[in-house]
Amino acid sequence: MKSKKTPVVDFRQAQEELRSTLRQGMLEAATRLLTEEGPAAMTVRRVADAVNCSTTLLYSLFGGKDGLANELYLEGFARLKTEFAAAAQAAKKKSDTEGLGPLLLHARVYHEYAKRNPSYYMVMFGDAIAGFVPPVESRNQAWESLAVLIETFDAAMKDGTLPPSNPTAAARLLWAAMHGAVSLELKGYYLKTERADELFNAAVNAVLRSLQMGEKEVA
Numbered sequence: 001m002k003s004k005k006t007p008v009v010d011f012r013q014a015q016e017e018l019r020s021t022l023r024q025g026m027l028e029a030a031t032r033l034l035t036e037e038g039p040a041a042m043t044v045r046r047v048a049d050a051v052n053c054s055t056t057l058l059y060s061l062f063g064g065k066d067g068l069a070n071e072l073y074l075e076g077f078a079r080l081k082t083e084f085a086a087a088a089q090a091a092k093k094k095s096d097t098e099g100l101g102p103l104l105l106h107a108r109v110y111h112e113y114a115k116r117n118p119s120y121y122m123v124m125f126g127d128a129i130a131g132f133v134p135p136v137e138s139r140n141q142a143w144e145s146l147a148v149l150i151e152t153f154d155a156a157m158k159d160g161t162l163p164p165s166n167p168t169a170a171a172r173l174l175w176a177a178m179h180g181a182v183s184l185e186l187k188g189y190y191l192k193t194e195r196a197d198e199l200f201n202a203a204v205n206a207v208l209r210s211l212q213m214g215e216k217e218v219a
Helices: 011-037 044-050 055-062 065-093 101-116 118-125 136-145 147-158 167-186 193-212
Strands: none
Touching (some): 011 044, 011 065, 011 118, 044 055, 044 065, 055 065, 065 101, 065 136, 065 147, 101 118, 101 147, 101 193, 118 167, 136 147, 147 167, 167 193
């Protein structure tokens, strides 16, 4: 009868798995604080207390508050990218992909995401966490989350829905309009929700109409 071999413990692998588990726990705690209490609650001490660990460990895993903020910044864009993809897939199943429909869909997803996740949105596009400036690599990764807008404009130009122009410039123009309207809404400049929705839709439609008319593109 063969004896069972005692499993060999790989210390380095176990250590990495523990670090990964701790990082994930801290990110979940930070996300909870961010969404439930807002960016002001996002302190190293509060996050460390939430997972019952020392601030030293948090600094070791993230390099401090900026490192943690950067992870939340990237997480916010990852979530937005996921929602864009889910909405596009649902539209394909309904065969609702003609004309300006896909662009209007992406605008609606963007608006709804911002309204449901205001704290995340302010970390992604505002100055919610004092002193935090996303590194260039993170900003490039964030823009990739909005690449779906470029792809959708490119498709609309190829199928004749919009006259040919620069799809990247068009995507940036639409994003600027959406971001401006959403930022005013989240900061409370509109007294009524209906008014905010109306102005957001007006901003989106104004950009799309100008592109349909073939006005000089923005470089």
